[in-house]
Amino acid sequence: MIRYGILGFGHHAIKRMVPGFSYAQSSQLAGLWRRDPVKAEANARAYSIPRVFASAGDLCASPEIDAVFIASPDALHLADVLTAARHGKHILCEKPLAMNASEAEQMLSAANAAGIRFGVAQNMRYYRSLELIRQWIAEGRIGAPALAQSQFAFNAAASPRVWIYDSSLALGGPIGDVAIHCIDALRFILDTTVAQISTLAHRDAHSGSVESHAALALAFASGAMGAVTVTTRTAYRTVIEVVGETGAILCENGLTVDHPVEVMLRRRTEVESVETVSNADAYGRMLDGFSAWIEGGVEYRSPGTDGLINQRILDAAYRSWRTGETQTP
Incomplete structure (x- = not known):
């Protein structure tokens, strides 16, 4: 059983990820962190989540967490990924992966250096x-x-x-x-x-x-x-x-x-x-797919390397809007 902590627990976590964990067979929601500690405690009680952490760093450092699910706003993904990687946690990050391809490349480098599994939640x-x-x-x-x-x-x-x-x-x-x-x-x-x-x-x-x-x-x-x-x-x-x-x-x-x-x-x-x-059951299957990859099974369907491909496509889409010209990712 892979124990997950959610960084940036909010609307998406409540609407999609909590139900997703109920479908999962080998993935457990073990902890959360959100900026508002009062809401965090209320969420933990409402959804029977065992641990509330005082900071993102505390969640990532905890021996009770095997993998970090990052559900924070887009601009916070880079810092959250780097924090989790620094503590050697496997990382499943919400889309869009980053604000640009350069950030995604930094994430991949950190994940590779830490020897961890890194995926994007393309559910x-x-x-x-x-x-x-x-x-x-x-x-x-x-x-x-x-x-x-x-x-x-x-x-x-x-x-x-x-x-x-x-x-x-x-x-x-x-x-x-x-x-x-x-x-x-x-x-x-x-x-x-x-x-x-x-x-x-x-x-x-x-x-x-x-x-x-x-x-x-x-x-x-x-x-x-x-x-x-x-x-x-x-x-x-x-x-x-x-x-x-x-x-x-x-x-x-x-x-x-x-x-x-x-x-x-x-x-x-x-x-x-x-x-x-x-x-x-797609969110549960996604979580279990990532958990299986952590445990040495078949590769997760949206690894970080593929997330970088998608990020380059997004960068090209926005460049095209700004310039009025067709772009190559």
């Missing part, structure tokens, strides 16, 4: 919806993929994560927050990476210095073309769609854990197959 690589789409593509059921798209839309107006509009703490708006999920999902199901990226985006009256809407055009190394659209200003919707030479796969709300979803395979005008899957 969607453990979604059964994406696993099924990846399987169907690999089986050749739609021929070679030509087009792929992913969308993630939600309304952040009432989000308790108030820091997501603060550019000193957040990498950006929905590009850094959820487009990274869309990009990573497409990379995972297509088993490729992004060769070029072009971004259109804009801010609105409530988003401050970060974007509120964005559309990203992607050229994949495989030759397929892709599109990612994201916003923090609409009702919730996610979608994954891949069009191949002989068919198409569509999954409406395929990036949700909140209810079962249908994955549909079409050949020409006919529906060939529909499977209903649930992603409810």
Whole structure:
């Protein structure tokens, strides 16, 4: 059993990680730290978490913690990763991994020097919806993929994560927050990476210095073309769609854990197959995947080296927005 401590215990930890640990078989939530000690004690009581630590350093130094899950705001990830690595703890860090690729490279160097496992919490690589789409593509059921798209839309107006509009703490708006999920999902199901990226985006009256809407055009190394659209200003919707030479796969709300979803395979005008899957246990499977890697098992699906690839893609996306030019990650 791998014992985890959460640094930056807040809304995400409450909404996703605590339920995720309830699904896990070989991962245990053993402690937490958050900046507000009163809230930390209340959280520990509410969710039966054994230990509350007085500081991030105390959590990382504790012999009762084997691995650190970093859920702090984006700009704090580097310091938190370096602290955990300095104490020899394995690290699973939330996305976006860093504020830029240079920070991600520093994280990797520290992890390698410490001889620890270092991964990124790209939980969607453990979604059964994406696993099924990846399987169907690999089986050749739609021929070679030509087009792929992913969308993630939600309304952040009432989000308790108030820091997501603060550019000193957040990498950006929905590009850094959820487009990274869309990009990573497409990379995972297509088993490729992004060769070029072009971004259109804009801010609105409530988003401050970060974007509120964005559309990203992607050229994949495989030759397929892709599109990612994201916003923090609409009702919730996610979608994954891949069009191949002989068919198409569509999954409406395929990036949700909140209810079962249908994955549909079409050949020409006919529906060939529909499977209903649930992603409810994805966070638990992610945690157990990382724990297995710590214990010498198969490599975790989103190691830090792959996180650096995603970070370079994000850097290129934001460069494209600033310059108006297509960028290479």
